[in-house]
Amino acid sequence: MNKEDIASIRKELKTNNSKLKIKEICSYFIKQDSKDILCSEEIYFDMMDELKKELYLKNFKKVLTGKIDSKIFELEFKNNKLGENQTQKQMLHILKTNNFKEATQTLVSKILEEACEKYELDFMISFVRGEVYKSVKNEDNGEVDNDVAYSLGFFICSVCPVIIPKNSLNFDFIEREFSTSVPAKAIINTASPFEGFMFPSFSEDAAETDKVVYYTQKENKPNHLFVENILDCDFKSTAQADKERFFEVVRDIVGAEIEPEVVSSIYEELGRRLDVEEESGEVSLIGLKDMERILENSGINTADKLRSSFLGIMGEENYEFKASSITPNYATKSIKIDNNTASISIGPQDLKNVKQVTKDGIRYLMIRIDDTATLEGFDLVTEEF
Structure with a gap:
């Protein structure tokens, strides 16, 4: 599964x-404190008014929105080599059963028993089931034949917070008087679900029933x-955790200090792999041998230390990073340079223009620039260093 899928x-x-x-x-309104289901509803989509349809679909679309491995994760069911995972069987049952509710x-009962401790508000759990029809491509010329189609069945679950409006003081224009308002209706925050999932996962318009797509509101x-x-499901790692561990391996090899040009070169090497990934559509993975090539091409002598560092930090020699996790968007991603005086964001390709220098015992951060820097609309005075 990739972002195009x-x-x-x-x-x-x-x-x-x-x-x-x-x-x-199907929707279920649940009290957070008691875990009681106050209300449940099953309604056929075609019986809804247009506004309600639109709000529901926007909610379910949100479950499929965000960076892969940061907010969206493709997960495999545990111990499922022979297709014996009971949860997968349950998912297939929900997908095909006549009694969806x-x-x-x-x-829902399982969620209330085992997974809702982090919800701080009342919440609504909703499920939608449907099919998407895909046109078949002609294998000879690659053109789409809209007269021939096949269907992809799916269902999506979302868990949304419930907002209770506050009491308010109102003015009645007809009666010309002030009055209080005590809200009798709660608001379902469908625009920002806590979490959710879609089953099955899809790759190149083909269902992968041994996998599920999970969404979380909070990145990483x-x-x-x-x-x-x-x-x-087995959870491997977030993009943030992968990036941190990748550079932890680098730090274990080079020490606490590194030149900006070296970091820039590492990102350039990763950027090339992302370019290939974009063209091929296949996820670019960075294993031990790949990491060795990237670091050697960036001027880091790994000697015999890389393997032991990789094994010590990752816990296994066969672990593979996703290139997109280490540098999710090479073209626009900013790298932060921090200390107690300032925090500067700079593109990875511009790290070659950064130096940390000392003069008269004072440390300075020097950035080579082509144009005059501005501050609040003023050009900064240029001084000799």
């Missing part, structure tokens, strides 16, 4: 789309209770 499903989640067939939606009710902070107890 996710986007291909997400773009279909819109009203009046002939390629999308939504069956039913009964099947989702079982999953998945709810491990949900992943492990509800989805029964």
